[in-house]
Amino acid sequence: MRLPGAPSTPRSALGRANSPTSAAELEAMRAPAWHQHGVAALAIADIPDAWLRQALINEATRRWGPRKHGARHG
Numbered sequence: 105m106r107l108p109g110a111p112s113t114p115r116s117a118l119g120r121a122n123s124p125t126s127a128a129e130l131e132a133m134r135a136p137a138w139h140q141h142g143v144a145a146l147a148i149a150d151i152p153d154a155w156l157r158q159a160l161i162n163e164a165t166r167r168w169g170p171r172k173h174g175a176r177h178g
Contacts, residue, residue: 137143151157
């Protein structure tokens with residue numbers, strides 16, 4: 105509830121609720137990231153080869169630490 109004459113709440117981009125990014129939108133962002141920056145954004149669940157998937161998990165864990173949440177593989 106807002107009192108009459110009270111200042112309005114500040115507006116900021118940080119306060120906006122963004123809609124979740126769809127799988128198609130994420131995929132559309134991955135190709136330019138690879139081509140322009142050499143960054144490969146891969147969903148671990150999309151890697152069918154168990155050895156390669158575990159190697160990627162190991163490297164990501166080594167660089168950035170273990171995941172705090174989400175599905176675990178292995």
